[in-house]
Amino acid sequence: MFCLSFVKGKEKTMKTILKTVLCIGLCSGCQAPQILTQNAPVEGVLIQNVTLVSAERDGVRAHMDVWVREGVIVEIGKNLPEAVRTIDGSGKFLTPGLIDGHTHLSEVPGMSEEHEAAFPEIAKAARAQIPRSYLYHGFTTLVDLNASAQVIGRWNTELLHPHAYFCGIAPVFDGYPTQFVPKSIRYKVVPNFLYDDARADEFPEGVDPAEHSPEAVVARIKADGAICVKTHYESGFGGRGNWPVPSVNLVQNLVATAHAQGLPVLLHANSQSAQAFGVAAGVDAFAHGMWTWDDKTWDDRQATVVNDEVKQILDGAIAKGIGMQPTVQVLYGEQDLQDPDYLARPELKSVLPQNLIDWYGTEDGKWWQAIIRRNNPVVKPAVDAGRWDELDAAPIARVLAVTEYLDTHGGRLLFGSDTPSEPTYANPAGLNGRLEMQSWIKAGVAPETLFRALTLGNAEFFGLEKMLGSLEVGKRADLLLMAKNPLTGVEAYDSIELVVVEGRVVARVDLAAR
Numbered sequence: 001m002f003c004l005s006f007v008k009g010k011e012k013t014m015k016t017i018l019k020t021v022l023c024i025g026l027c028s029g030c031q032a033p034q035i036l037t038q039n040a041p042v043e044g045v046l047i048q049n050v051t052l053v054s055a056e057r058d059g060v061r062a063h064m065d066v067w068v069r070e071g072v073i074v075e076i077g078k079n080l081p082e083a084v085r086t087i088d089g090s091g092k093f094l095t096p097g098l099i100d101g102h103t104h105l106s107e108v109p110g111m112s113e114e115h116e117a118a119f120p121e122i123a124k125a126a127r128a129q130i131p132r133s134y135l136y137h138g139f140t141t142l143v144d145l146n147a148s149a150q151v152i153g154r155w156n157t158e159l160l161h162p163h164a165y166f167c168g169i170a171p172v173f174d175g176y177p178t179q180f181v182p183k184s185i186r187y188k189v190v191p192n193f194l195y196d197d198a199r200a201d202e203f204p205e206g207v208d209p210a211e212h213s214p215e216a217v218v219a220r221i222k223a224d225g226a227i228c229v230k231t232h233y234e235s236g237f238g239g240r241g242n243w244p245v246p247s248v249n250l251v252q253n254l255v256a257t258a259h260a261q262g263l264p265v266l267l268h269a270n271s272q273s274a275q276a277f278g279v280a281a282g283v284d285a286f287a288h289g290m291w292t293w294d295d296k297t298w299d300d301r302q303a304t305v306v307n308d309e310v311k312q313i314l315d316g317a318i319a320k321g322i323g324m325q326p327t328v329q330v331l332y333g334e335q336d337l338q339d340p341d342y343l344a345r346p347e348l349k350s351v352l353p354q355n356l357i358d359w360y361g362t363e364d365g366k367w368w369q370a371i372i373r374r375n376n377p378v379v380k381p382a383v384d385a386g387r388w389d390e391l392d393a394a395p396i397a398r399v400l401a402v403t404e405y406l407d408t409h410g411g412r413l414l415f416g417s418d419t420p421s422e423p424t425y426a427n428p429a430g431l432n433g434r435l436e437m438q439s440w441i442k443a444g445v446a447p448e449t450l451f452r453a454l455t456l457g458n459a460e461f462f463g464l465e466k467m468l469g470s471l472e473v474g475k476r477a478d479l480l481l482m483a484k485n486p487l488t489g490v491e492a493y494d495s496i497e498l499v500v501v502e503g504r505v506v507a508r509v510d511l512a513a514r
Contacts, residue, residue, distance in 0.1 A: 009141075044069035045505060047479075048084055050089025053487060054096060054471035055456035060485065064096060068477040071503035076473055082480065087505070092497070093485050095451075096470055097140025097478030099164075099458035100433050102287060102325050102416025105130075105144045105164060106151045110360060110368060110425030118364075125353040129513050130429045131161035132349035134205060136511040137430035138157050139476035143167065143416075143462055145287060146177075149224045150220035158499065163478070165462065167228040167266065168221030170254060172196050172246040173203060173212065176234035176268070179243055192217045194231070194254065198247040206392065214250070214257040222261045227462050229258045230287065232268040233277050251281035264461060272310060279316040285323035285414055285461065289399035290314075291331060304397035314402065318411045323461060326403045328439035329432050331392040336426035338371050338388040343425075350512040360425045368423050382431050403443040414461055415453040433466045434493060441490050448487045477503040 045068045052061040065080040066073060089250055108116060108126045114124040134142060139399040140162050144152060147166035155164045159339075174186070181189050187204060195203055195212040203209060212214060221229055231254060236243045245480055267278045270288035293303065293310060306314070317324065336342050340427045343361050359365045366446055373380045406413055417436040420427035440450050459469025468476045479500035484492035498506045 044083040046086045047089045050094045056470040057453040093482045095480045096455045098138045098454045099141040100139045101143045101458045102418045103142045109420035122159040125357045132511045133430035134162045165227045167230040168226035170231045175244040176232045196250045214254040218257045230266045233274040276313045290402045291395035291399040323412040323414040325414045329436045330421040331396045333426040342377045350514045351428045400443040422477035451486045
């Protein structure tokens, strides 16, 4: 049994992380470009005789009509008058569009900035397909947990795209992820860093602590248009350690300030110690599952049964209503990156342009795979022995066990795929979320629980429930027409036939890359 993620996080190259952080920091305070409308049909669309599946009520409603006009659901009933366009929903199921609450939209998975410059046609095709690939798998709303108004504004100007929102990041000063930015420019690149009284003597000279209080930072994040705040508890990984982490008091103040502005707070936390901290600080959600437990021996690192110490943390999270995004695909993606046959998987052809798949198979395209094999001593021997599928086996078993525990004890599971979790081609847009669904089912989560998390659960957490997440009059017409019922099996998400984005109807087949 091998373990790739024996460290407490995800390794990235300096250039890639610096690029991502630059996208966040340099645009802070920028005004987003004007969002173009979808030109939804003014005359309206009527979906007739369809079975409605929506999480605000138990069960389904059969033989219903839904009338959409100007991008909004305007009426739900039976025997509604026909519209200019009528769709026969007989024998089919209509659901709200899905919400992925953990994405990163500024990059092409598996391409660095230098690669995009060197292969512009491939990058152009990739960027054009990414929004369509999310829609292909039913995701009509995305939340980027590390973005800016300008990045999301550009995304939302595409003619056909899932609606995107973003979190503003508020790391403690000199903590993760700012450690990847040279100190000479760090405080300009990531301006919304937090001052911590616990380390007052280390605060950079010439910087006003009052401008980096929770009140000042949250005010700037709110003004940028963010719908949430993300902070971090990460002491180090990838051979690096002793990074500064915030004090409990600081994050408690951050949470109180964000709540006063109507913003939930997510904590980057994938370890036992980080989630124990999050429970004490009272954050709203963990942006990862707990796959790193506090290990003392190598044998302990293979432990996969939830022990009393982990249970105590999870019970604390349940008692406080703290949500968790398992993000199991972070770990499966690390496995898949090392699969020598991964790029031949047929499902990739629906979400990736062929020229991008071909490029991933080149020496240039395998740059990240090569870095992992070179820097992690367990990876290359595992691959050479044909045992790549045992990489991360213990962390995967742990996060599945934690997910099952939360599910069976009344915990709050939030859906997020972390696409892409690192500069890897093994977290493709849309498909990565579909595979994350499969991991939830593997952990024992019921299809109806998964469905709620994908729709109304995420809408409620991010404060979007008045606009989307369920089939109700007045809500945005982001809809999916399926051949199967998602309450009875996860395979229903493979039976999507039509995707409706703010009233615009698109056949799923027309969204595929092939």
